[in-house]
Amino acid sequence: MDFRNILLLVASVLDFVLAFFVFKNNRKRELNVAYALLATFSGLWSLGIALFRASTDYSSQLFWNQEFILAAGLIASSFLHFTFVFSDKEIRLKNWQRFLIYVPNVLVLIGVATAGVMIKGIRIRSWGNESVLGWGYAHYAFYFGAFWIWGTLNLVKKLLHATGIFKNQLIYILAGLSVSIFFGVTFNLLLILFGDYRWIWLGPYASFIFLLITTYTIVRYRLMDIRVVAKRFFVYIGLAIWVYVSFYVVAWIMEKFFGGLSSASGYMAGAILAPAFVLLFNSTNRVLHSVANKYFFVSLYNYQETIAKLTDKLTSSIDLGKIVNLIVGTVKDVMKLDRAGILLISRGDGAMKCKIAKVIGFEESDGKCLVRDNFLVSYLEKTQKPLVRDEIQMLGKRSSGERDRGQLAELSQNMKKIDASLCLPMVISNRLVGIIVLGDKISGDAYTSDDLDLLNTLSKQASIAVENARLYKEVRDFNKTLGRTVNEQTKEIREQKEQVEKLLAKETKAHALEKRANAELRKLDESKTDFMLITQHHLRTPLSTNAGIIDLMISGAYGKPTKKMKEAMVKLQDSNAKGIGVINELLDVSSYQIGKEAIRLDEKIDFSALMEETLKDLRTEAKKKNIYLKYDVEGKIPKIPADRTKLKMVLTNVIDNCIKYTTKGGVVVTAKADKDNLMIAVADTGIGMSDDVKEGLFKRTFNRGEEAQKMFALGKGLGLFLSGKIIEGHHGKIWAESRGVGKGSVFYVELPLKQEAARGRTAAAKRDAPESGQA
Amino acid sequence: MKPIVLFIEDDPEQVVLYKTKFEMEGFKVFFADNGTDGVAMAKEKKPGLIFLDVLLPHENGLDILKKLKKDELARGIPTVLFTNLSNKNTRDEGLRHGAVDFFVKTDITLKELVAWAKKNAKKA
Numbered sequence: 079m080d081f082r083n084i085l086l087l088v089a090s091v092l093d094f095v096l097a098f099f100v101f102k103n104n105r106k107r108e109l110n111v112a113y114a115l116l117a118t119f120s121g122l123w124s125l126g127i128a129l130f131r132a133s134t135d136y137s138s139q140l141f142w143n144q145e146f147i148l149a150a151g152l153i154a155s156s157f158l159h160f161t162f163v164f165s166d167k168e169i170r171l172k173n174w175q176r177f178l179i180y181v182p183n184v185l186v187l188i189g190v191a192t193a194g195v196m197i198k199g200i201r202i203r204s205w206g207n208e209s210v211l212g213w214g215y216a217h218y219a220f221y222f223g224a225f226w227i228w229g230t231l232n233l234v235k236k237l238l239h240a241t242g243i244f245k246n247q248l249i250y251i252l253a254g255l256s257v258s259i260f261f262g263v264t265f266n267l268l269l270i271l272f273g274d275y276r277w278i279w280l281g282p283y284a285s286f287i288f289l290l291i292t293t294y295t296i297v298r299y300r301l302m303d304i305r306v307v308a309k310r311f312f313v314y315i316g317l318a319i320w321v322y323v324s325f326y327v328v329a330w331i332m333e334k335f336f337g338g339l340s341s342a343s344g345y346m347a348g349a350i351l352a353p354a355f356v357l358l359f360n361s362t363n364r365v366l367h368s369v370a371n372k373y374f375f376v377s378l379y380n381y382q383e384t385i386a387k388l389t390d391k392l393t394s395s396i397d398l399g400k401i402v403n404l405i406v407g408t409v410k411d412v413m414k415l416d417r418a419g420i421l422l423i424s425r426g427d428g429a430m431k432c433k434i435a436k437v438i439g440f441e442e443s444d445g446k447c448l449v450r451d452n453f454l455v456s457y458l459e460k461t462q463k464p465l466v467r468d469e470i471q472m473l474g475k476r477s478s479g480e481r482d483r484g485q486l487a488e489l490s491q492n493m494k495k496i497d498a499s500l501c502l503p504m505v506i507s508n509r510l511v512g513i514i515v516l517g518d519k520i521s522g523d524a525y526t527s528d529d530l531d532l533l534n535t536l537s538k539q540a541s542i543a544v545e546n547a548r549l550y551k552e553v554r555d556f557n558k559t560l561g562r563t564v565n566e567q568t569k570e571i572r573e574q575k576e577q578v579e580k581l582l583a584k585e586t587k588a589h590a591l592e593k594r595a596n597a598e599l600r601k602l603d604e605s606k607t608d609f610m611l612i613t614q615h616h617l618r619t620p621l622s623t624n625a626g627i628i629d630l631m632i633s634g635a636y637g638k639p640t641k642k643m644k645e646a647m648v649k650l651q652d653s654n655a656k657g658i659g660v661i662n663e664l665l666d667v668s669s670y671q672i673g674k675e676a677i678r679l680d681e682k683i684d685f686s687a688l689m690e691e692t693l694k695d696l697r698t699e700a701k702k703k704n705i706y707l708k709y710d711v712e713g714k715i716p717k718i719p720a721d722r723t724k725l726k727m728v729l730t731n732v733i734d735n736c737i738k739y740t741t742k743g744g745v746v747v748t749a750k751a752d753k754d755n756l757m758i759a760v761a762d763t764g765i766g767m768s769d770d771v772k773e774g775l776f777k778r779t780f781n782r783g784e785e786a787q788k789m790f791a792l793g794k795g796l797g798l799f800l801s802g803k804i805i806e807g808h809h810g811k812i813w814a815e816s817r818g819v820g821k822g823s824v825f826y827v828e829l830p831l832k833q834e835a836a837r838g839r840t841a842a843a844k845r846d847a848p849e850s851g852q853a
Numbered sequence: 854m855k856p857i858v859l860f861i862e863d864d865p866e867q868v869v870l871y872k873t874k875f876e877m878e879g880f881k882v883f884f885a886d887n888g889t890d891g892v893a894m895a896k897e898k899k900p901g902l903i904f905l906d907v908l909l910p911h912e913n914g915l916d917i918l919k920k921l922k923k924d925e926l927a928r929g930i931p932t933v934l935f936t937n938l939s940n941k942n943t944r945d946e947g948l949r950h951g952a953v954d955f956f957v958k959t960d961i962t963l964k965e966l967v968a969w970a971k972k973n974a975k976k977a
Binding site: 622 | 864866867870871873874877908936937938939940957958959960962963964
């Protein structure tokens with residue numbers, strides 16, 4: 079078997095394999111089916127030619143000759159079929175169309191089967207077999223030549239309108255096709271027509287070339303998207319070859335060193351080699367995979383890495399600016415685009431606002447025109463799929479509404495205007511948060527499905543990252559605003575708080591001061607008390623001693639006194655007693671002023687009884703002076719709230735005063751009670767008072783009045799002041815009247831019957847007359 | 854047997870005075886010029902009456918009163934606060950702590966004092 083035949087066989091096998099993969103990839107798509115048929119028939123054709131050349135007997139030669147003529151015809155049909163359905167859109171032929179394409183082959187079949195129509199005979203030449211063609215062959219040639227031309231024209235027509243990836247695919251296919259056609263038509267059609275059979279073996283090489291180009295197109299331009307399958311095929315073949323080779327190597331080793339596969343040492347060696355083989359197998363597998371990845375998916379491989387890295391960076395950042403820059407920059411660089419941009423969509427008050435977040439290569443105004451009419455936004459939100467400009471037409475055909483189609487067309491125009499070829503939606507929970515707009519690849523290649531898958535994944539990641547960043551920014555802004563608002567709102571509160579704090583501080587200070595003042599007062603009090611005690615003691619002691627000694631002297635302890643001595647001693651006693659009295663009063667005033675002796679008004683006393691008691695004490699003195707002392711009561715006197723002791727003091731004081739300043743006549747005390755008060759009047763027929771004396775009578779100064787001063791060296795001026803204070807304490811009034819000097823005086827004391835009402839009166843009186851002993 | 858009185862008093866002039874008067878009236882008079890001696894003497898001499906001054910140089914009569922009343926032997930003796938201090942507090946405190954009465958020296962004559970003592974002293 080010569081090498082040409084082997085090559086032909088290999089070509090046919092590869093054709094079958096190609097057909098298989100294409101068909102397996104998508105047997106529903108008519109394009110795949112047509113192509114698979116094309117490949118299959120090519121394979122059959124190569125096979126036929128190979129076997130024709132290899133056959134030695136006539137019947138085989140004839141058979142294979144018939145076969146490959148038929149196969150060639152079918153190739154032409156399937157090629158035509160292919161050209162009709164080859165497109166970036168889905169095209170389905172009607173059954174009658176398909177029928178028309180393939181029906182001529184029936185004629186070919188008949189022609190082939192009938193002796194003499196196609197093949198007259200087979201001649202054997204030195205270089206190989208040769209078939210002698212019949213009259214039918216020219217018709218066949220013509221027909222299928224026409225098919226070829228028609229098909230090619232179809233493709234050319236399509237090429238003129240094609241764009242993007244489709245265009246690339248077409249170019250390559252046409253290129254491959256041209257070569258194949260050239261070869262095929264020349265060597266297998268024309269030359270045969272002119273009787274030269276020598277070169278028929280070249281034809282299948284054309285198909286081989288076509289095959290190669292198709293494979294390349296598959297690899298590079300994802301023709302019919304069978305890259306994954308092809309890659310797997312590559313790996314399997316590689317592994318199969320490797321296993322095959324390994325097997326023979328192992329077998330050789332066994333033979334050479336272990337005396338055969340079935341020897342005992344052979345088994346042992348096998349046991350060791352087997353695990354080694356498994357390990358090696360695994361690594362080989364990996365290597366093959368990575369190689370296949372690299373060459374089948376070279377760009378994809380890189381993308382994946384880069385975009386995985388990008389995703390990492392995206393998810394670790396919350397700076398919106400950084401994220402946006404990262405997305406646009408990376409995508410543009412990795413996919414080698416001429417331009418890329420991101421639009422962010424914010425919703426506020428129901429309206430959607432698009433903002434250009436970052437563009438490279440686009441003009442800022444470009445983005446605006448794209449989203450001007452909101453159609454793109456709502457469309458993307460609805461479909462949530464990438465929008466490829468090239469596909470808009472197809473989408474338009476599929477969509478229902480007239481308006482939609484119009485808008486899609488307009489969108490497509492807009493995109494073309496700004497050279498945007500892809501709009502990726504960024505969606506979070508069915509809400510569009512942004513659009514990634516990409517231009518064309520610098521290489522001019524189209525976006526492959528893998529590209530789109532990747533971009534889809536990327537856009538999802540990007541959406542999340544952008545949304546996070548946006549939310550973060552929102553929260554931060556909100557916090558700032560909140561903080562500011564809170565500050566503003568609480569400014570007043572804070573100011574108030576500050577004020578209160580200041581006040582509190584002042585108060586605390588004041589309180590502290592008060593406390594200190596109180597403490598000092600108390601100390602003062604105590605020292606006053608001490609003073610009091612000491613004063614009392616020191617003032618009284620000598621006087622009491624005096625009194626005692628005098629008493630003893632009078633009672634004769636130191637010898638019996640004479641009458642004159644006794645008289646003197648009595649005078650001494652009186653004088654001493656007076657001194658004691660003055661001291662007592664002094665001490666009382668002091669202690670009263672300090673407040674130790676409060677006026678107790680809780681008891682109600684019988685006034686008349688008190689009066690009688692008081693008068694009893696004073697009658698002696700009055701008798702001594704030979705003046706009368708009378709007490710008159712008008713009506714009934716109810717019990718009055720008073721401090722008995724103090725009131726007695728006052729009465730004693732006043733009456734005593736009157737007695738003192740009366741030499742003839744007497745003192746008359748009257749008491750009368752009305753609804754509110756008890757009125758006491760003490761009238762005397764004494765020396766009377768001038769007006770200024772009257773003024774100063776109850777004042778603190780020891781004002782006894784000039785007249786009084788004249789009469790007595792010792793006075794009871796102090797007493798009146800104290801009396802005034804006591805009556806004030808009773809919330810009552812005390813005052814004096816006189817018709818003038820020598821015309822006697824009357825002292826009035828008014829005491830309230832009910833204390834409650836009286837307190838108010840006293841307070842009012844105090845307000846009006848600040849420092850006056852006269853109530 | 855003569856009734857015994859004890860004066861706890863620091864003023865010597867006063868002491869002479871009272872001693873003279875009370876002895877004239879038929880009392881046996883003892884005196885002490887400080888609290889410690891006073892308490893000791895109360896226990897020893899067992900007077901029928903104690904006159905206790907409040908303002909002593911280094912002590913407070915009230916404290917002495919308390920000491921007297923704490924002592925088993927002395928507590929039964931009627932004790933009178935006899936002083937020139939006339940404030941209410943002292944009087945009340947004294948009475949609260951067991952004094953039977955309170956006299957201000959300047960306000961009571963010797964005669965009255967003797968009369969009261971004769972009436973109230975515990976017979977021996």
